[in-house]
Amino acid sequence: MKNTVLVNLSNRHIHLAQEDVEILFGKGHQLTHMRDLMQPGQYACTECVDVVCDKGQLKNVRVLGPTRKETQLEILQSDAVKITKGSVAVRESGKLDGSAAFELVGPAGRVKKERGMIIAVRHIHLDPKTAEEMGLVDNEVVSIRVGAPGREVVFENVVSRVNAAYAAECHIDLDEGNACGIGNGSQAVVFKKST
Template sequence: MDNKELTKLVVETVIDRLYFETIKDKHITNRLNLKIPIGVSLRHAHLSQKDIDVLFGKGYELQFRNELQPGQYAAKETITLLGPKNILANVRVLAPVRKVSQVEISQTDAFHLGITPPLRDSGQLTGSAGIVLVGPVGCLKLEEGVIKAARHIHFDTINAKKLGIKDGDRVRVIINGDRGLIFNNVLARVDDQYRLELHIDTDEANAAGVKTGDFALLYNSVKGSDFHGYRPFG
């Protein structure tokens, strides 16, 4: 055993000891080797039919481009975002149609546009930033609706049940590699129709050095612990 291997063994042993000392007598979730596919979420817009009518024409229907999750897809259509400082063109529209329009961008996009959207779970739009939307036949101003979307994992019901995870829970994931890091406060979304996938924005992906199709590992949480001790599954 060379020095590098010995050092690795010592570090892993110390981490294991600290972990088990911290969590003894605590309830631990089921341990699984769960690799989660990563989907990098580019800037995009969810539109109401009312706003689609303004931007693309009365009664316009979005055209399918590619599936994102079962029942959710990227449309062929794009719009332009017009901010106080700059514009962002070719912003993808996602479907299905929403009751209220919502635009999701990264912090870098926000700096470019000159706006300050809050970090929110999808659908939590009260008090969020405004923006002007420009389509091929019209434009409109959203008084609110622009957010930086919270990173999240789509869990199918079977995997979520095995892990003891409920819709709305927050978990941690680890990303390995040269720029590997841990993401805290990852929202769990659970539904029978979901396909397992971690969604992060372009800033987060660049920080971790990952792309769509790479994998993250779910961290094992210690329920009932103020320490919130986590370690990778497996």
């Protein structure tokens, strides 16, 4: 049975709704493709925004495309302690109820968001064939072992996301990757929790 998956590190980034793209970058503005990401149809844009919170700000946060139904800002725990007095919830992408507020500043305007700032939960994107080979199903919570020699760690509470549109890839954030001494292109061993 297959039990390893490619790991890439996720840095702070933002997904914008088209309405916010136009406020921040000008009416009719379309996001500008810079480079493809590993997940099909996802890409980094040339556009960046500044994020303002009650304690500080983040400059030049990369926009990822395509646009989404709702704006979602994904930051690191190390960012959260610098920019906000409150807590930032660890959430799955798209689950924004009760998430933190923030303000965005772009070259053409500013927009305040009442929700949408999260720290992304660790997760694995899997196509159905790979998920079957690994014995995993959608939304199954697993653990991964990853790290440079002498820095290996086990990360628990890693959510499996299975969809025909996905490529097999595990996302942990930059803070987590730095803690265990890895970079993009590392391999993780995936295992189920024993009960």
